[in-house]
Amino acid sequence: MDVVTPALFTQAALAFPNLDPVLVQIGPVAIRWYSLGYIVGIVIGWVLARRMVQNERLWGGPSPIQPVDIDDFLLWATIGIIAGGRLGYVLFYDLATFIDAPMRIFTVWQGGMSFHGGLIGTTLAMYLFARSRGIDPWRLFDVIAAVAPIGIGLVRIANFINAELYGRPSDVGWAMVFPTDPERLPRHPSQLYEAFLEGLVLFILLWVAVHIWLKLKNPRFVTGLFIGGYGAARTFVEFFREPDPQLGFLLGTEWLTMGMVLSIPMALLGLALIASARPAAPTPRTAEDMQ
Numbered sequence: 001m002d003v004v005t006p007a008l009f010t011q012a013a014l015a016f017p018n019l020d021p022v023l024v025q026i027g028p029v030a031i032r033w034y035s036l037g038y039i040v041g042i043v044i045g046w047v048l049a050r051r052m053v054q055n056e057r058l059w060g061g062p063s064p065i066q067p068v069d070i071d072d073f074l075l076w077a078t079i080g081i082i083a084g085g086r087l088g089y090v091l092f093y094d095l096a097t098f099i100d101a102p103m104r105i106f107t108v109w110q111g112g113m114s115f116h117g118g119l120i121g122t123t124l125a126m127y128l129f130a131r132s133r134g135i136d137p138w139r140l141f142d143v144i145a146a147v148a149p150i151g152i153g154l155v156r157i158a159n160f161i162n163a164e165l166y167g168r169p170s171d172v173g174w175a176m177v178f179p180t181d182p183e184r185l186p187r188h189p190s191q192l193y194e195a196f197l198e199g200l201v202l203f204i205l206l207w208v209a210v211h212i213w214l215k216l217k218n219p220r221f222v223t224g225l226f227i228g229g230y231g232a233a234r235t236f237v238e239f240f241r242e243p244d245p246q247l248g249f250l251l252g253t254e255w256l257t258m259g260m261v262l263s264i265p266m267a268l269l270g271l272a273l274i275a276s277a278r279p280a281a282p283t284p285r286t287a288e289d290m291q
Contacts, residue, residue, distance in 0.1 A: 013175045013186035019161045037158040038081065041151020046074050048147045058216045061282040064139045073129050077144070080125030081118045081151075088117010092258060093244050115152070115234075116262045136280075138219035145226035146206045146216075152230075153199015160191035167193075167240045190241040197233035205229060221277035228270020234263040 024031040049070045053063040089112040090098045090105055098105055126144060130137040159165045163180040167188025175186035206226060215221040243249055243257040250256045 013177045016163065016176050016178055021162045032158075033161045034155065034158040037154035038151060041154045042074070042078060042081070044150050045144070045147035046070060048150075049143050052143055052146065052210065052216070058210060058214060059283065060214070060217050062284075064283045065135055065143060069133055069135065070143070073126070073140070076125040076129045077122055080122035084121015084124070085113035085115070085118035088114030088120060092116065092262065094246055097246070136219065138223065142216055142219060142222040145223045146210050148226060149199050149203035149206065153195045153203065156191050156195035156199060160189060160195070165191055166242055168242050170240075187242065188240040190237055193237045193240060194234070197237060198230055202226065202229045202233060215277075217279050218277040219280050220273045224270045224273025224277060226270070227266050228274065231263040231266030231268075231270055235260050235267060238263070
């Protein structure tokens, strides 16, 4: 853990890039990098998920999920991400503020989304959708888990562009002074650490599990790898990320954060799912498949 010393106040830090959080502004309508990260992540994830369910080699036979199921789930996923992400932020990070002003819950454009809340919302959407289609929920969980890091990585890059969720003060050579930081201290660009670990590295690991290890044949394995991998990566980055100001460090410590409290159980759950994954019986071919 970094220790703030007087040298930090005089050290030459890397210049923060002059990036406008708004990509395009047309009258009162603004397209922000943050919202674009969600949109592009969902669309790319949809395209890759469709390809996965059409590739029989990955399943050892016909997929238990059809491309039309992925198409129809797109709206469910979007609602789960947005509703869960917003409610998760309210419950986990800033409940007192929203109790005082309940209507602020709906001001999503002002920021305030929780990954852990979005995960819960999307998981609920997947479960309900899978049951409505007669699909084993674990099979849908595995497909969506394999593509989820794309959106996570893009949104973390958008966090960096917004100069939000920055890291703790540091004297590392790549520390930056963020324009939104009232203390104007060189800090870890922890958003980029998260984009790398939770986005790129986790996506590559899941791609290997799906396309080389063929772990879609073992329900729960890919889901466990995603949940455990994210939990471990997020816990590690929390040692460099500045805790939310309204919460600070927890239990009188100088290291425990809400992000850790929510992520450590994820890492343990991921390990349990991986350990319990077993090969599933191949999906029987239908008359339509054999035509």
